Structures are given as C-alpha cells and as structure tokens.
Amino acid sequence: MFEWHGWATIVASSEAEEDAEADGRQRGVEARVAQAVASAKGRGVVNETADLRHANGSLHLWLAGSHNHRAEAVIDLFRSVARIAPGSYGVMYVFDDDLTDTWERWVMRRGSVNSEVDASLSPHVGMVEDPYNR
Known part of the structure; x- marks a missing residue:
C-alpha cells in the first residue's frame, strides 16, 4: 500500500512584498501551479485528492x-x-509498505522538498497498527 496526505500554502516568493507587481507575480504562479495540478491528474494522480482552494486570500493545495x-x-x-x-x-x-515500515515526511520550504523520517507515526507497525498475527 502506498498512502499519502499533504498540504501546501502557495506563495510566489519568500520575500515580503505588497505591491501590484508582487500581486501579479503571485497570480501568475497560482496559474502555473493550477496547470501543474491539472496535468498531474492525467499522469498518475487519479481518483485521489489533488485540490486547490482559496481561503482568506491564500491558495492552498491538498493531496x-x-x-x-x-x-x-x-x-x-x-x-x-x-x-x-x-x-x-x-x-x-x-x-509505502513495499519499501519500509516508516512514514516519510516530505517538507516543502524555500523552493525545495526534503524527505525526513517521521518519528510520530514510525515505525508504522507498533505506532499505527498492531503486528499481523497469523
């Protein structure tokens, strides 16, 4: 079984900018992210949640x-x-129970995504599920 749950707040830049030019860049980035999400739905992210929504002026991604x-x-x-x-x-x-018994936490910040082992849910058997008994 391969299972995933994630979220991201979509922001064009890590700089604190509040002007018309920055707003334009933000809207352009939001359109490109929307295209990436729509394209991914046709390449393996199907019958699952890949959703973009605006809340309180910010765009959020749910996976x-x-x-x-x-x-x-x-x-x-x-x-x-x-x-x-x-x-x-x-x-x-x-x-991914085919590869490991640990949960990966993929962290997005400053333009990169890094994988970490999540100690709160890992190891999966023991922390989340009981061992399988035959």
Missing part, C-alpha cells in the same frame, strides 16, 4: 490518496509546486 504501489507522480507534483512557487511551504506524509 491525499492511496494506491496499491508507489506513485512517484505525487511526490513529483509536490516538488514541482516548490519549484514553481519557491515561497510555498507545506508537508506531505507518505507511507
């Missing part, structure tokens, strides 16, 4: 789902958003 096997397209989308909108920040939790 969630599960497949029988690892779906790199989901992680690729998260990385794409970081490249397109380097001021964005967020986290995505991934569990």
Whole structure:
C-alpha cells in the first residue's frame, strides 16, 4: 500500500512584498501551479485528492490518496509546486509498505522538498497498527 496526505500554502516568493507587481507575480504562479495540478491528474494522480482552494486570500493545495504501489507522480507534483512557487511551504506524509515500515515526511520550504523520517507515526507497525498475527 502506498498512502499519502499533504498540504501546501502557495506563495510566489519568500520575500515580503505588497505591491501590484508582487500581486501579479503571485497570480501568475497560482496559474502555473493550477496547470501543474491539472496535468498531474492525467499522469498518475487519479481518483485521489489533488485540490486547490482559496481561503482568506491564500491558495492552498491538498493531496491525499492511496494506491496499491508507489506513485512517484505525487511526490513529483509536490516538488514541482516548490519549484514553481519557491515561497510555498507545506508537508506531505507518505507511507509505502513495499519499501519500509516508516512514514516519510516530505517538507516543502524555500523552493525545495526534503524527505525526513517521521518519528510520530514510525515505525508504522507498533505506532499505527498492531503486528499481523497469523
């Protein structure tokens, strides 16, 4: 099972800017992120949540789902958003029981995405689920 849950706040730049030019850049970045999300839905992120919504003037991305096997397209989308909108920040939790018994926490900040082992949910068996008994 490959399972993921994530969110990101979409921000064009990490600089504190409040002018018409910055607003234009933000809207352009939001349009590019929307294109990336729409494109990903056709390349492996299907029948799952990949949603963009505005809340209180900010654009937010939500990702969630599960497949029988690892779906790199989901992680690729998260990385794409970081490249397109380097001021964005967020986290995505991934569990792939074919590879490991730990949850990965993919952290988006300052234009990059880095993987960490999440100690709150890992190891999966023991922390989240009981061992399988035959």
